[in-house]
Amino acid sequence: MSVTVEITRRSDAGGPRQWTCPACGARSEPEAVRANLMVCPACGFHLRIGARQRIAQLADPGSFAEQWTDLRTLDPLDFVDLETYPERLREAQARTGLQEAIVAGTATIAGEPCVLAVLDFAFMGGSMGSVVGEKLWRAAEMAAETKTPLVTVCSSGGARMQEGIYSLMQMAKTTCAVDMVNEARVPFVAVLADPCTGGVLASFATLADICVAEPGALLTFSGPRVIEQTTREKLPPGFGSAERNLELGHLDAVVPRAELRERLAAYLRLLRGGDTGDGSPRGRRRGERARELAAAATRRVTTLAAAARRAFVGGDREAASEAEEPPA
Amino acid sequence: MHLSEEIERLQARLKSLQHEKRRKDTWVTYQIAKHKDRPRTRDYIAQFIDGFEELKGDRLRADDPAMVGGLGWFEGRAVMIVGHQKGRTLNEQTVHNFGMAKPEGYRKAQRLFALAERHRLPVLTFVDTPGAYPGVAAEEGGQGRAIAETMLAMARLTVPVVVTIIGEGGSGGALALAVGDRILMQENATYSVISPEGCAAILWRDASFAPQAAEALRPTASQLLAFGVIDRVIEEPRGGAHTHPEHAARQVRVAIAEALAELAQIAPNDRRRQRRERFRRLGVWRETGIPGALTPLPPAGP
Numbered sequence: 249m250s251v252t253v254e255i256t257r258r259s260d261a262g263g264p265r266q267w268t269c270p271a272c273g274a275r276s277e278p279e280a281v282r283a284n285l286m287v288c289p290a291c292g293f294h295l296r297i298g299a300r301q302r303i304a305q306l307a308d309p310g311s312f313a314e315q316w317t318d319l320r321t322l323d324p325l326d327f328v329d330l331e332t333y334p335e336r337l338r339e340a341q342a343r344t345g346l347q348e349a350i351v352a353g354t355a356t357i358a359g360e361p362c363v364l365a366v367l368d369f370a371f372m373g374g375s376m377g378s379v380v381g382e383k384l385w386r387a388a389e390m391a392a393e394t395k396t397p398l399v400t401v402c403s404s405g406g407a408r409m410q411e412g413i414y415s416l417m418q419m420a421k422t423t424c425a426v427d428m429v430n431e432a433r434v435p436f437v438a439v440l441a442d443p444c445t446g447g448v449l450a451s452f453a454t455l456a457d458i459c460v461a462e463p464g465a466l467l468t469f470s471g472p473r474v475i476e477q478t479t480r481e482k483l484p485p486g487f488g489s490a491e492r493n494l495e496l497g498h499l500d501a502v503v504p505r506a507e508l509r510e511r512l513a514a515y516l517r518l519l520r521g522g523d524t525g526d527g528s529p530r531g532r533r534r535g536e537r538a539r540e541l542a543a544a545a546t547r548r549v550t551t552l553a554a555a556a557r558r559a560f561v562g563g564d565r566e567a568a569s570e571a572e573e574p575p576a
Numbered sequence: 577m578h579l580s581e582e583i584e585r586l587q588a589r590l591k592s593l594q595h596e597k598r599r600k601d602t603w604v605t606y607q608i609a610k611h612k613d614r615p616r617t618r619d620y621i622a623q624f625i626d627g628f629e630e631l632k633g634d635r636l637r638a639d640d641p642a643m644v645g646g647l648g649w650f651e652g653r654a655v656m657i658v659g660h661q662k663g664r665t666l667n668e669q670t671v672h673n674f675g676m677a678k679p680e681g682y683r684k685a686q687r688l689f690a691l692a693e694r695h696r697l698p699v700l701t702f703v704d705t706p707g708a709y710p711g712v713a714a715e716e717g718g719q720g721r722a723i724a725e726t727m728l729a730m731a732r733l734t735v736p737v738v739v740t741i742i743g744e745g746g747s748g749g750a751l752a753l754a755v756g757d758r759i760l761m762q763e764n765a766t767y768s769v770i771s772p773e774g775c776a777a778i779l780w781r782d783a784s785f786a787p788q789a790a791e792a793l794r795p796t797a798s799q800l801l802a803f804g805v806i807d808r809v810i811e812e813p814r815g816g817a818h819t820h821p822e823h824a825a826r827q828v829r830v831a832i833a834e835a836l837a838e839l840a841q842i843a844p845n846d847r848r849r850q851r852r853e854r855f856r857r858l859g860v861w862r863e864t865g866i867p868g869a870l871t872p873l874p875p876a877g878p
Binding site: 317318319320321322324325327328329330347377378379381382385407409411412413414415416417418419420421423424425426427428445446447449450451452453454455467468469470474475478479481483484487488492496497498 | 708710711712714715716718719720721723724725727728731732747748751754755767768769770774775778779780781788789792793794795800803805851852855856858859860861862863864865866867868
């Protein structure tokens with residue numbers, strides 16, 4: 249859903265700050281929404297969050313070390329539309345407090361070391377220009393060289409038009425970066441947050457080993473408006489949503505924000521738990537750990553199956569909905 | 577005093593006229609690039625590929641007529657050809673979906689790239705598309721990932737890959753066939769991140785500013801050569817390739833042959849490494865050595 253929401257003061261004077269959910273209309277205390285990781289406590293609508301807030305939610309406290317902060321954006325095309333590109337950049341920098349639409353560095357997620365790169369939709373629609381492409385390249389290179397898993401969180405409208413052909417080339421560049429990570433056999437997990445479209449969806453983001461999305465995220469290559477205008481097709485309900493993408497087989501899972509940190513850590517543990525094949529004790533230990541985790545996963549599936557069985561045998565609708573969300 | 581004012585005025589006028597001329601030139605190039613009589617991929621195949629055997633289908637669910645591929649002989653050596661295909665008559669255009677490929681088209685391309693790699697055949701691609709098809713079924717078939725995977729498949733090839741942009745190089749749909757060792761581009765072809773109309777609709781909030789957007793995007797062959805995005809501009813007959821298709825094809829053939837000869841000198845794994853290095857360098861940024869302001873992280877959630 250493409251709604252931008254700001255917490256505003258209620259018109260009646262002296263009243264407490266209230267936040268109205270754009271999805272369900274329920275009113276909540278802003279504190280409650282923040283404590284719920286910027287998810288509506290009433291309906292579970294996931295608000296868009298910035299890169300720094302995302303990192304604060306995912307990385308272990310104090311673990312994030314930002315890298316490559318000295319890269320600066322240039323204006324290779326002298327691009328002018330209604331405003332100049334440098335003007336648009338300065339505006340975005342002032343509004344977000346970020347240098348660019350990406351924040352990247354090293355971190356641990358629930359104890360698992362990784363290179364973490366996060367796109368920020370508030371900065372020119374999270375668009376990918378040369379600096380975003382270069383930081384992703386360096387993140388991938390660091391991941392490959394230090395054998396540290398790569399985690400990306402993407403919220404982006406796609407390529408940055410103001411950098412013209414250079415922005416298109418970032419799709420090829422980041423794809424080559426994925427090739428480098430794959431070649432090094434380093435795990436790569438991508439989270440797609442609302443919205444993830446265009447050139448970011450059609451390059452590194454969907455090439456990850458494991459690709460998950462947040463509930464309700466819009467994930468399409470072409471924007472819904474472009475599709476309607478070009479083809480005059482009526483869009484089916486739920487078109488392009490994370491849930492629909494999961495149904496169609498384009499995602500590994502839809503993960504609510506509250507579970508994201510733990511799930512990412514679980515993926516990273518599983519992906520490095522494989523036998524290294526060199527018979528080293530480290531490799532064997534990894535194998536053992538993987539087996540432990542596999543056993544845990546099996547237990548979870550058994551619980552889920554039991555719940556599903558109860559649901560089908562009993563025809564109990566409530567139990568059926570429980571079965572979709574197994575207890576962690 | 578009067579004279580210097582006059583000079584200033586004339587200089588400003590000259591600058592605005594040059595600007596105007598560039599805008600007009602870019603817009604004209606766009607019109608030539610999508611001219612209905614412009615030679616298409618199949619025309620070039622007919623002109624300089626012998627014994628072409630078309631190979632169809634993605635082996636999953638469909639064949640995409642907007643993407644043509646197959647084996648043939650180029651100057652005596654067997655090659656794999658993959659390209660976007662547009663039509664000429666309205667009926668043909670409909671069949672070929674105006675050169676807008678769907679996921680099945682990109683997956684066919686991937687299959688043919690794998691086939692070329694297995695049998696050590698050089699790959700020639702031809703780019704001519706307004707973009708990937710923006711339809712509901714295409715989206716639900718995984719258009720975004722299909723494009724990404726096609727680029728990855730090209731990035732991994734160790735056989736020589738020569739890309740020729742022969743008409744419209746529209747966005748990701750074009751780039752999916754353009755991750756090559758040598759990128760050639762015809763004089764009146766265009767290659768851009770977004771169509772001028774799309775760009776104008778978003779940034780000017782009015783599609784009628786397309787000529788302005790076209791100029792701002794700098795999508796012409798000479799501009800892209802200066803940016804290092806392409807390697808060579810292929811000359812066209814005066815007025816565009818459609819005025820003398822045989823002559824245009826001859827120029828394309830020579831350029832491809834020379835590119836293949838260069839690439840034959842490079843070891844297979846070096847080709848892949850150099851291709852990756854090429855795309856890694858593409859982009860413009862400044863390294864200041866001065867860390868940017870690191871704004872503190874907001875308080876973590878519970």
